[in-house]
Amino acid sequence: MAKVKCAWFDFASCEGCQIEVTNFGEPFVQLLENIEPVEFREAMSEKTTEPIDVAFIEGSFTREVDRRRLEDIRRRAAVVVAYGACAASGGINALKNHQDDYAQEVYGADKDRPHLNSQKAMPISAAIKVDYEIRGCPVDKDEFIRVVTQLVKGTEKVYVPSYSVCMECKRNGTVCRYDEGDYCLGPIARAGCGAPCPAAGIPCEACRGFVDDANQEAMEKVLIENGKLPEQWAKTKSRMFTANLRGDA
Amino acid sequence: MATKNATINVNHLTRVEGHGNIVVNVKEGTVEKCEWQVPEAPRFFEAMVRGRHYSEVARITSRICGICSVGHTLASLKASEAALGIKVSEQTDLLRRILKHAENFDSHVLHVYFLVAPDLLGVPSVFPLVPTHGDVVKRALRMKRLGHEWGSLIGGRTTHPTRAIVGGFASLPGGARTPRQAEAKLVELKEKLLGCVPDAVETYKTLLSLAGGIPAFTRETEYIALVDDVEYGLYDGKVGCFMPDGSQEIFDVEDYRSVTNEFVVDQSTAKFAKHNLPSYMTGALARFNNNHERLHPEAKKLAVGLGLTAPCFNPFMNSIAQFVECVHNVYTTVGLIDKLLEIGLKDERPVEPTKFGRGVGAAEVPRGILFHEYAYDENGFCTMGNCIIPTNQNHANIQGDFDELVPWLIEADKNEKEMELGLEMLVRAYDPCISCSTHYLDVTFKK
Numbered sequence: 001m002a003k004v005k006c007a008w009f010d011f012a013s014c015e016g017c018q019i020e021v022t023n024f025g026e027p028f029v030q031l032l033e034n035i036e037p038v039e040f041r042e043a044m045s046e047k048t049t050e051p052i053d054v055a056f057i058e059g060s061f062t063r064e065v066d067r068r069r070l071e072d073i074r075r076r077a078a079v080v081v082a083y084g085a086c087a088a089s090g091g092i093n094a095l096k097n098h099q100d101d102y103a104q105e106v107y108g109a110d111k112d113r114p115h116l117n118s119q120k121a122m123p124i125s126a127a128i129k130v131d132y133e134i135r136g137c138p139v140d141k142d143e144f145i146r147v148v149t150q151l152v153k154g155t156e157k158v159y160v161p162s163y164s165v166c167m168e169c170k171r172n173g174t175v176c177r178y179d180e181g182d183y184c185l186g187p188i189a190r191a192g193c194g195a196p197c198p199a200a201g202i203p204c205e206a207c208r209g210f211v212d213d214a215n216q217e218a219m220e221k222v223l224i225e226n227g228k229l230p231e232q233w234a235k236t237k238s239r240m241f242t243a244n245l246r247g248d249a
Numbered sequence: 250m251a252t253k254n255a256t257i258n259v260n261h262l263t264r265v266e267g268h269g270n271i272v273v274n275v276k277e278g279t280v281e282k283c284e285w286q287v288p289e290a291p292r293f294f295e296a297m298v299r300g301r302h303y304s305e306v307a308r309i310t311s312r313i314c315g316i317c318s319v320g321h322t323l324a325s326l327k328a329s330e331a332a333l334g335i336k337v338s339e340q341t342d343l344l345r346r347i348l349k350h351a352e353n354f355d356s357h358v359l360h361v362y363f364l365v366a367p368d369l370l371g372v373p374s375v376f377p378l379v380p381t382h383g384d385v386v387k388r389a390l391r392m393k394r395l396g397h398e399w400g401s402l403i404g405g406r407t408t409h410p411t412r413a414i415v416g417g418f419a420s421l422p423g424g425a426r427t428p429r430q431a432e433a434k435l436v437e438l439k440e441k442l443l444g445c446v447p448d449a450v451e452t453y454k455t456l457l458s459l460a461g462g463i464p465a466f467t468r469e470t471e472y473i474a475l476v477d478d479v480e481y482g483l484y485d486g487k488v489g490c491f492m493p494d495g496s497q498e499i500f501d502v503e504d505y506r507s508v509t510n511e512f513v514v515d516q517s518t519a520k521f522a523k524h525n526l527p528s529y530m531t532g533a534l535a536r537f538n539n540n541h542e543r544l545h546p547e548a549k550k551l552a553v554g555l556g557l558t559a560p561c562f563n564p565f566m567n568s569i570a571q572f573v574e575c576v577h578n579v580y581t582t583v584g585l586i587d588k589l590l591e592i593g594l595k596d597e598r599p600v601e602p603t604k605f606g607r608g609v610g611a612a613e614v615p616r617g618i619l620f621h622e623y624a625y626d627e628n629g630f631c632t633m634g635n636c637i638i639p640t641n642q643n644h645a646n647i648q649g650d651f652d653e654l655v656p657w658l659i660e661a662d663k664n665e666k667e668m669e670l671g672l673e674m675l676v677r678a679y680d681p682c683i684s685c686s687t688h689y690l691d692v693t694f695k696k
Contacts, residue, residue, distance in 0.1 A: 014318070017315065042264070092297070202414065
């Protein structure tokens with residue numbers, strides 16, 4: 001079987017999801033028996049003019065100038081994967097979306113220079129059609145392998161859990177953050193990560209987005225009543241990774 | 250006969266983190282244009298942290314960079330702790346130091362093997378080396394994996410660590426349920442680290458065989474790095490400024506603005522950093538020039554073997570300094586684990602704030618000194634953030650090197666392709682982390 005030609009591209013992001021690929025250790029060589037990296041600017045100088053089987057795109061769509069580069073990738077690739085929270089939902093970059101003075105805050109008098117122009121951080125699906133999403137900040141590298149395996153084998157549907165992170169904490173035997181006197185977005189956060197954050201003793205921030213039909217109002221109430229968060233904090237809590245998915249987006 | 254004409258236009262330089270361009274134009278032996286440009290999409294982190302609770306801030310600013318997210322976390326935590334009047338325990342201090350060593354090792358292995366070595370072997374990336382140099386690639390992957398496991402044991406994970414929080418740690422190393430179990434995991438880590446020594450020795454031999462390909466270019470500049478009373482500056486210390494004449498000035502971290510002096514250049518929106526000279530360098534070479542006496546003896550020995558002696562003014566030697574630091578990281582962590590085991594791990598609660606004000610924190614990330622500063626209101630919500638990252642501090646120095654390197658390459662009669670490679674290798678030597686750029690920078694000199 002021919003190797004699947006894979007390419008990685010990045011937009012507004014920290015490139016941490018690409019770094020996750022380097023953390024496999026020696027088994028990475030086995031992965032290379034099934035896939036052929038044909039373009040990966042962060043790691044290789046090679047470029048390709050051949051069609052790409054799978055394009056992994058990291059980062060948010062934040063500038064109109066990037067639309068053409070995204071469209072070009074779409075034209076070249078049979079399958080486009082939104083790789084990580086920034087590409088899938090806007091991720092942390094969208095935390096500034098509700099502000100109207102972010103450029104002033106960072107650049108002061110220079111804020112209106114044309115090349116500093118940066119609009120709201122959007123998922124790449126705002127510019128091009130996306131076939132699959134690997135969510136998370138960062139992505140879970142085992143999930144990456146699962147998706148690649150399905151793509152290599154030509155399976156139609158890539159499975160993404162639609163239940164909440166609470167399910168995974170229960171399965172892991174992790175004590176609930178609320179029982180520890182903390183707060184957590186787990187009840188409305190989409191699972192699939194294995195819930196490493198509550199297991200490490202910190203709240204889930206819903207970096208993989210919400211479950212379908214998430215009850216955001218009830219979540220706010222729980223944050224206030226059970227999590228003891230001041231009202232203003234509870235209201236803005238889920239902006240950190242899910243600003244574009246909120247009711248007020 | 251020197252090179253007469255050359256046009257170099259590298260759009261989105263490869264094998265660096267983030268996006269940078271190289272534009273050079275030489276006509277009749279005269280350099281008409283020579284630019285290091287950064288077209289990275291700005292992300293506005295300093296605006297994002299406003300209004301967020303102190304417990305969230307490091308979790309946000311860690312996302313500035315996927316490679317140095319540990320360093321961003323630690324600088325952020327230290328800044329918040331300074332603002333909140335928190336003094337962490339000895340255990341927290343030691344664990345954070347180990348975490349910092351892990352990140353340094355992890356990132357340097359990635360840089361030296363995956364981003365720099367291909368140039369020295371004349372290949373475009375590590376992938377063509379899989380069939381030809383399989384053992385070296387596997388060794389690199391093994392060492393990268395070790396860095397990942399080492400950092401994950403302490404921080405929960407290496408990309409955006411979970412466990413390191415304001416006031417201490419949210420849980421014990423390795424997710425252990427008891428301090429004794431955590432100690433057992435630290436002992437395991439120590440064994441893995443000592444088990445890595447043969448790989449480090451082989452890396453030394455590989456680098457020794459390739460060192461001839463490192464350009465013998467030098468340019469004297471100022472070198473800025475943390476200088477620590479406890480160890481080779483990485484996790485903590487004051488700001489050391491090493492000058493080419495061998496003198497060293499020391500500043501308090503709180504006075505970082507008088508060292509970084511960010512300013513906008515007339516011809517562009519560039520936020521440059523400068524101190525005593527028109528530019529300065531941060532990163533492994535800057536740390537080495539400031540701190541070499543505090544290197545672990547094993548690391549010192551290998552530095553001498555690889556021709557790295559202080560003061561070193563060759564920016565290409567930064568990659569060698571990185572490897573020397575890797576060896577230092579391994580041996581120093583072994584010592585830190587021994588110290589932790591000696592005092593005995595405890596199940597500690599994070600230290601609570603005693604005030605709400607303004608504070609600065611600094612840490613060395615793999616590519617240089619990093620500053621975070623925050624102010625908090627009386628309820629613990631952030632009112633101001635400022636992050637000055639090392640790559641931005643290095644941009645002016647990269648441009649300064651370009652200005653001398655291009656004539657140097659012309660003089661050495663290099664053709665256009667060789668010049669391009671020379672300039673690319675220079676930028677890669679700095680190990681820039683451009684997506685870190687919280688402050689946008691666009692260098693434009695001659696039009």
